[in-house]
Amino acid sequence: MSDDSATPDRAGRRDALAEAAAELVLREGLGTMGLRGLARRVGTSDRMLIYYFGSKDALVTGVLARIGEKLSVLLQAYSAGPPVSPGAFLGQVLMLGRDPVVMPFMRVWTDVIARAAAGEAPYDMVAKKVVADWTAWIGTRLIPDPDRPCPPAALLSIVEGVTLLEMACPGSTTEAGPWLAEALLRADGRAG
Amino acid sequence: MSDDSATPDRAGRRDALAEAAAELVLREGLGTMGLRGLARRVGTSDRMLIYYFGSKDALVTGVLARIGEKLSVLLQAYSAGPPVSPGAFLGQVLMLGRDPVVMPFMRVWTDVIARAAAGEAPYDMVAKKVVADWTAWIGTRLIPDPDRPCPPAALLSIVEGVTLLEMACPGSTTEAGPWLAEALLRADGRAG
DNA sequence: GCGATAATGTAGCACTCGCTTCATGGAAGG
DNA sequence: CCTTCCATGAAGCGAGTGCTACATTATCGC
Numbered sequence: 001m002s003d004d005s006a007t008p009d010r011a012g013r014r015d016a017l018a019e020a021a022a023e024l025v026l027r028e029g030l031g032t033m034g035l036r037g038l039a040r041r042v043g044t045s046d047r048m049l050i051y052y053f054g055s056k057d058a059l060v061t062g063v064l065a066r067i068g069e070k071l072s073v074l075l076q077a078y079s080a081g082p083p084v085s086p087g088a089f090l091g092q093v094l095m096l097g098r099d100p101v102v103m104p105f106m107r108v109w110t111d112v113i114a115r116a117a118a119g120e121a122p123y124d125m126v127a128k129k130v131v132a133d134w135t136a137w138i139g140t141r142l143i144p145d146p147d148r149p150c151p152p153a154a155l156l157s158i159v160e161g162v163t164l165l166e167m168a169c170p171g172s173t174t175e176a177g178p179w180l181a182e183a184l185l186r187a188d189g190r191a192g
Numbered sequence: 193m194s195d196d197s198a199t200p201d202r203a204g205r206r207d208a209l210a211e212a213a214a215e216l217v218l219r220e221g222l223g224t225m226g227l228r229g230l231a232r233r234v235g236t237s238d239r240m241l242i243y244y245f246g247s248k249d250a251l252v253t254g255v256l257a258r259i260g261e262k263l264s265v266l267l268q269a270y271s272a273g274p275p276v277s278p279g280a281f282l283g284q285v286l287m288l289g290r291d292p293v294v295m296p297f298m299r300v301w302t303d304v305i306a307r308a309a310a311g312e313a314p315y316d317m318v319a320k321k322v323v324a325d326w327t328a329w330i331g332t333r334l335i336p337d338p339d340r341p342c343p344p345a346a347l348l349s350i351v352e353g354v355t356l357l358e359m360a361c362p363g364s365t366t367e368a369g370p371w372l373a374e375a376l377l378r379a380d381g382r383a384g
Numbered sequence: 385g386c387g388a389t390a391a392t393g394t395a396g397c398a399c400t401c402g403c404t405t406c407a408t409g410g411a412a413g414g
Numbered sequence: 415c416c417t418t419c420c421a422t423g424a425a426g427c428g429a430g431t432g433c434t435a436c437a438t439t440a441t442c443g444c
Contacts, residue, residue, distance in 0.1 A: 010420085031311060035402060046402080048422070056402060086375070114306030117359035119223060127360045135364075153357060154368035154375075161353020165345060167309035168319045172327075176346035183278070183346075183379040202390085227432060238432080240392070248432060 014052040014062075017042060021059070022066040026104040030111045033060060057122040064112065064126050068133070071105045075137065083143045086150040087184030093159055094177040109134075110163040131156065206244040206254075209234060213251070214258040218296040222303045225252060249314040256304065256318050260325065263297045267329065275335045278342040279377030285351055286369040301326075302355040323348065 020042040024032055032038055035046040035056055053059035078096060097106045109130055116127030131153075138152035158180055166173045212234040216224055224230055227238035227248055245251035270288060289298045301322055308319030323345075330344035350372055358365045 113360045131361045151367040153364050154371045157353035157357050161349035165349050168305045169323045172345050175343040179346045187375040187378040
């Protein structure tokens with residue numbers, strides 16, 4: 001009974017490994033996802049990772065799911081305010097993406113989507129869910145505009161594009177983000 | 193003398209291989225870039241690819257450079273008109289990116305940038321040049337706006353983001369592109 | 385024709401990858 | 415004490431990677 005946390009059972013150990021891997025991926029990116037290297041960094045062996053997760057694909061999926069849960073917790077704090085216009089939302093999210101706590105998540109998600117774009121399994125499946133979750137969340141954060149509804153994918157495209165370009169060529173988008181946010185704000189002004 | 197084209201020399205053969213590889217990559221994407229698989233598909237051996245290019249990195253760089261040249265030829269046809277506003281430009285480029293001739297190029301460049309974002313050599317170096325070339329070209333296509341100059345990277349971010357999302361989740365951006373172009377057009381209207 | 389040089393095939397090296405097999409340790413239960 | 419089962423380590427398999435060493439053929443200048 002009292003062993004529930006003191007002596008974690010199989011599921012507990014699996015969770016602990018997933019947690020350690022998630023933290024590592026958030027810190028160092030998805031490039032770390034080789035079984036041996038990952039195992040060494042989280043203090044176990046490739047043998048054990050397969051033992052607890054069954055396959056590398058299941059491991060990756062599990063770790064990314066865990067990262068998703070962490071992010072959704074973070075985002076709940078930002079989902080408190082009232083819905084806003086697309087321009088205002090973009091400004092908020094681009095600012096949010098520069099928060100050192102949130103930035104690792106943006107980088108990981110963009111990396112996932114990039115690998116999905118290259119057709120790499122199992123990231124293609126994960127990416128579908130990530131995109132669905134993001135668009136759903138964006139949809140809840142936007143003021144509904146019956147005349148000219150903003151497709152959440154439009155804002156997601158911008159965020160992903162800016163993040164991707166910033167990862168590939170650091171510094172190349174420092175002016176782009178604010179300019180885009182302001183441009184959409186101007187469009188907001190003419191929309192109503 | 194007459195052998196210049198009939199019996200290609202070393203450089204000629206190298207060029208022919210690069211051309212074949214470029215066509216293949218445009219058709220099937222960068223996933224094809226393993227030495228053995230690539231060699232088989234262009235009718236030679238990995239041994240010969242290394243012989244003519246020296247290393248895989250040099251091969252990749254050469255093939256991508258050739259793809260870049262092909263694209264710049266294509267884009268010259270679209271660079272004839274007068275400079276336009278950011279919104280108009282985005283509309284043109286997003287339309288251009290759906291042209292079946294241009295689309296493979298967009299996908300390859302986005303894939304290159306995505307691999308660069310993941311830190312994969314030699315794509316990181318290539319991506320820097322690609323981004324520089326794109327921003328330079330975009331810069332020449334935009335009406336200069338002294339009040340609120342549009343950073344070319346802003347438009348490039350959108351194009352890359354839309355392309356990436358479309359590659360990862362086909363169909364997810366069908367409404368996003370037009371909406372974004374129109375939003376920037378509205379912003380144009382308020383800019384002058 | 386002959387020797388040198390360039391072009392190509394064959395085999396293989398050293399490595400990484402995801403994953404498996406075998407063996408061992410060690411704790412729980414009868 | 416003995417069995418039984420879970421957790422883990424060590425080694426290795428088969429496939430893949432970029433690349434190389436060696437041998438062979440083809441070609442060209444003499």
